[in-house]
Amino acid sequence: MITKEQVLEAxxxxxxxxxxxGSLKKDRLSCETFTNEFLDELYAFDSGIVLFKPxxxxxKQFRPKKVEAMSYFIAGDNRxxxxxxxxxxxxxxxxxxxxTEIILDENRAIAMGNYFFTAPDGNEAKVEYTFGYKLENSNLKIDLHHSSFPYTP
Known part of the structure; x- marks a missing residue:
């Protein structure tokens, strides 16, 4: 059974x-290498479908391929x-x-809520998210990533 602690750690x-x-942005090669490893470690692109909506x-709202996720995170000339x-x-x-809540199951977990991104000037961006995780070799991998800005009437 997946635990809440595993989701929080992920x-x-x-x-x-x-x-x-972001800290590697001035060293493009290191940034690309790390982002590639980040996507391999945390996302399930190698084992099946990933529903990625950044x-x-x-x-291009929906990004089912790793190369498209990489493009979203770091852009660059080859985006x-x-x-x-x-x-x-x-x-x-x-x-x-x-x-807001986390649903836990034997081999899956879903978390929904807000995440907040703080810029160097202290401004904070609030974003809504839903992440789905599946258990692979004792590690949680994201196979659902949906995020959007809160509705503004």
Missing amino acids: QNTWAKGVIKI TKCAV ACEEDKGFAMNPWIKVRFEN
Whole structure:
């Protein structure tokens, strides 16, 4: 059975990874290498379908391929999607998850809530998220990533 602690640890690892990607923005090779490892460690692209819908996408909203996720996180000259600016390159100095609820099962977990991204100037961006995790070799891998800005009437 997947535990709440495993989900919280996966979220913490994801948050630290996003921060590290941004910290490497001046060393493109290291940034690409780390982001590739980040996606391999935390996402299930190698073992099946990943439903990836990042926040800041209007033209190519859904990204089922690893190369498209990489493009979203770090963009660059070889980005897969022209609209990408490199979300994780902001950089962010803090990422905080605020879970509304977590559903736990034998081999799956789903977490939903808000996550907050703090920029170097202290401004915080609030984003809604749903992450689905599956258990692979005792590790949680994300196979559902949906995030969006809160509705503004």
